[in-house]
Amino acid sequence: MSSNFQAPKGVNEYFPPRSETYLAARDAFAAAAVRAGYSYLELPVFEDTRLFARGVGESTDVVSKEMYTFDDRGGRSITLRPEFTVGVLRSVLQHGLHKGELPVKVWATGPAFRYERAQAGRYRQFYQVDLEAIGSEDPAVDVETIALAWDWYRDLGLTRLSLHLNSLGCRECRPVYRSALQEFLRGLDLDEATRARVEINPLRVLDDKRPEVRAQVEDAPLVMDYLCGACKAHHDKVRELLSDLSVPWVDDPRLVRGLDYYTRTTYEFDHPLLGAQSGVGGGGRYDGLSEDIGGPPLPGIGFGLGLDRTVLAMEAEEVAAAAASRVAVYGVPLGEEAQRKIFGLVAGLRRAGIAADMSYDGKKLKGAMRGADRSGAAYAVILGERDLAEGAAQVKDLATGDQVAVPLDRIAEVLKEKLG
Numbered sequence: 026m027s028s029n030f031q032a033p034k035g036v037n038e039y040f041p042p043r044s045e046t047y048l049a050a051r052d053a054f055a056a057a058a059v060r061a062g063y064s065y066l067e068l069p070v071f072e073d074t075r076l077f078a079r080g081v082g083e084s085t086d087v088v089s090k091e092m093y094t095f096d097d098r099g100g101r102s103i104t105l106r107p108e109f110t111v112g113v114l115r116s117v118l119q120h121g122l123h124k125g126e127l128p129v130k131v132w133a134t135g136p137a138f139r140y141e142r143a144q145a146g147r148y149r150q151f152y153q154v155d156l157e158a159i160g161s162e163d164p165a166v167d168v169e170t171i172a173l174a175w176d177w178y179r180d181l182g183l184t185r186l187s188l189h190l191n192s193l194g195c196r197e198c199r200p201v202y203r204s205a206l207q208e209f210l211r212g213l214d215l216d217e218a219t220r221a222r223v224e225i226n227p228l229r230v231l232d233d234k235r236p237e238v239r240a241q242v243e244d245a246p247l248v249m250d251y252l253c254g255a256c257k258a259h260h261d262k263v264r265e266l267l268s269d270l271s272v273p274w275v276d277d278p279r280l281v282r283g284l285d286y287y288t289r290t291t292y293e294f295d296h297p298l299l300g301a302q303s304g305v306g307g308g309g310r311y312d313g314l315s316e317d318i319g320g321p322p323l324p325g326i327g328f329g330l331g332l333d334r335t336v337l338a339m340e341a342e343e344v345a346a347a348a349a350s351r352v353a354v355y356g357v358p359l360g361e362e363a364q365r366k367i368f369g370l371v372a373g374l375r376r377a378g379i380a381a382d383m384s385y386d387g388k389k390l391k392g393a394m395r396g397a398d399r400s401g402a403a404y405a406v407i408l409g410e411r412d413l414a415e416g417a418a419q420v421k422d423l424a425t426g427d428q429v430a431v432p433l434d435r436i437a438e439v440l441k442e443k444l445g
């Protein structure tokens with residue numbers, strides 16, 4: 026019997042053994058970020074609602090339909106973060122990090138919240154690793170971040186990912202493109218909701234998955250043909266440097282993203298085995314976002330990678346970390362006095378850096394040995410009444426079944442030797 030309660034609908038949670046894969050992926054990311062000079066940020070899970078409304082963009086689905094927004098007890102409107110970027114930028118500006126060395130290179134991780142229709146790979150509480158480089162316009166920084174993500178996926182063992190790359194232009198050239206696209210879209214046979222979207226957020230119409238819309242937008246003007254000289258030069262440099270680092274990509278002139286702040290470089294990582302929710306991660310530049318939230322002009326680039334979909338991809342490619350966390354030694358005390366001795370021994374092993382666990386609740390030999398097997402330990406230390414009287418314990422090799430008696434005061438030393 027379980028309890029009377031279940032987790033709220035659509036949330037994703039991790040428990041053993043899957044939580045090990047999740048943790049391994051997140052830890053590997055932390056190491057990669059630190060190797061590339063990114064510092065860690067720990068941010069609040071909720072922010073002033075207006076930060077997201079202004080930063081993420083009111084015309085996006087995320088802001089208009091998916092935010093977890095409520096008034097707190099002091100009557101302030103609070104929103105659970107639907108993404109990290111805007112909060113990262115808020116924090117960087119608030120604490121003046123942009124007044125030091127640029128770019129400010131930071132990363133963060135944790136849950137994000139979107140009230141979406143829950144399905145495989147799409148959750149209402151999900152997890153990201155997020156990385157941002159703020160205060161540089163250099164295309165090399167774009168590529169540093171993209172390559173970091175690419176190498177992380179590759180080091181996790183994922184081989185089937187593809188990187189889709191586009192540029193969305195800047196404040197100069199995007200409006201010209203937007204008008205041209207709107208003009209084209211207004212001439213199509215679209216339903217009312219889509220026609221409304223043409224007026225508010227025309228780029229999103231290019232992203233419509235319905236075949237009848239897809240067929241009609243086939244000949245739509247493409248942003249690539251409208252990029253200004255500076256944006257085109259930036260994009261060419263990004264492509265050149267990606268080649269230098271041997272990161273393969275697919276040019277995708279129809280790629281648009283679900284958040285409004287993007288400028289210039291935009292990209293997404295897709296995994297072919299994940300069905301409808303194939304976007305495992307994405308990112309891009311947001312050169313106007315700082316000003317949108319009341320800050321100084323400050324370009325930025327970064328990404329958010331979905332840990333949930335990364336774990337699903339690892340499972341689909343059968344590269345998920347095979348086993349739950351394992352201990353090396355498992356203590357099997359038989360009787361109260363033996364329990365006290367083993368308890369001290371196990372604590373001592375842990376202090377000496379050896380992973381150890383033991384059986385509790387006065388379990389009999391059979392039950393306790395089952396625990397030892399399940400723990401994945403290489404050795405069991407069995408202490409019965411007769412052993413106690415002799416001042417020794419049985420050290421059993423759980424792979425071969427071989428067992429030797431070792432004096433109690435030498436056990437830690439012998440185990441250390443055996444575990445090498």
Ligand code: HAM
Nearest residue numbers: 108110147148151304305306307308309327328329331
């Ligand atoms: P995003 O594309 O909205 O970008 O989210 C990034 C990734 O988070 C997605 O590719 C996906 O793997 C995961 N994700 C998003 N929503 C869900 C969900 N409901 N369930 C499971 N996974 C989900 C951003 O969030 C931007 N802040 C990325 C960024 C950082 N751009 C610049 N800097």
